[in-house]
């Protein structure tokens with residue numbers, strides 16, 4: 059019997075609606091699979107917690123979370139209570155940094171029954187591996203003078219270790235998929251870090267002779283995500299390029315409400331954190347219509363990470379059978395509630411037992 063300890067942080071807004079739904083699904087998954095069980099521990103860290111305690115998470119929050127197998131997070135942010143930079147940096151970004159979650163992965167694929175905004179989309183299935191700890195999102199730089207003479211400088215940080223780590227992750231992932239890695243570069247315009255990025259990519263590629271590669275400039279690549287996403291398998295990008303590509307990935311699937319993500323700790327020292335791409339969706343809180351699929355697909359990524367890929371695949375198949383039958387929430391053109399979609403997925407999972 060494999061038992062996984064999971065820290066659940068629903069957070070704010072619809073996080074409190076979709077995390078319980080996805081936990082019900084995971085319980086159903088464990089019933090389906092005799093050898094697997096989960097123990098969930100809830101943590102109330104959120105903007106409401108901030109109002110009461112003056113912090114998003116207690117000082118020993120990291121200590122309390124560090125021994126869990128995974129962190130399962132909903133969404134963070136409620137600008138009516140706490141400014142976004144305080145809530146995001148006090149919880150989400152803090153956890154990503156403290157737990158050395160140096161890789162962010164986001165898949166995008168056609169989900170049956172969900173309409174892509176692309177006209178006649180082919181059956182794409184890609185995954186972006188984003189370097190999550192350095193690159194363009196560094197704190198090195200500054201501003202000098204004010205007014206007409208003002209100068210601002212922001213340095214990009216690309217370490218060999220960090221770059222290799224992201225690329226190896228991409229190649230390992232590709233070896234379990236369609237065996238192709240595309241590198242997002244811009245070495246024609248960014249003349250120090252991007253040629254370095256290209257060199258590291260070539261070096262790492264030599265370690266994986268079975269994997270095909272290509273390298274594309276980020277501007278063209280972004281366009282290809284729209285015009286021919288079916289040509290891609292795994293794409294590896296820097297922090298900024300990965301960020302931009304993953305938003306396009308979510309957009310071409312049809313709704314931010316279905317897009318999943320994982321922040322991966324690769325050294326095994328700390329838990330990885332699984333969270334959907336969407337935020338707390340203040341405009342639909344309490345209406346019972348939040349799309350639970352982003353959070354449920356995120357749960358599937360957590361299963362994959364735990365080595366339970368087979369059951370993860372079954373789960374996503376069941377989700378697609380439900381969407382394909384039109385049992386979907388209003389954001390993707392349906393009339394069903396969070397509860398109804400979740401219940402239908404659970405029923406169909408049970409039917410598989």
Ligand code: NAI
Pocket residue numbers: 072076132133134135136137142146150314315316333334335336337338339340341342347348349350352387389
């Ligand atoms: P958002 O993703 O919360 O909402 C954008 C739009 O998508 C809204 O119209 C919302 O109703 C819709 N939407 C999002 N998820 C949905 C779902 N599951 N089902 C149906 N519709 C869904 O982004 P927004 O409005 O920019 O941010 C709201 C708050 O969330 C802010 O405080 C922001 O900082 C925070 N945020 C947090 C993130 C995180 O925790 N990772 C990511 C993005 C935003």
Ligand code: MG
Pocket residue numbers: 301302305
């Ligand atoms: Mg983004």
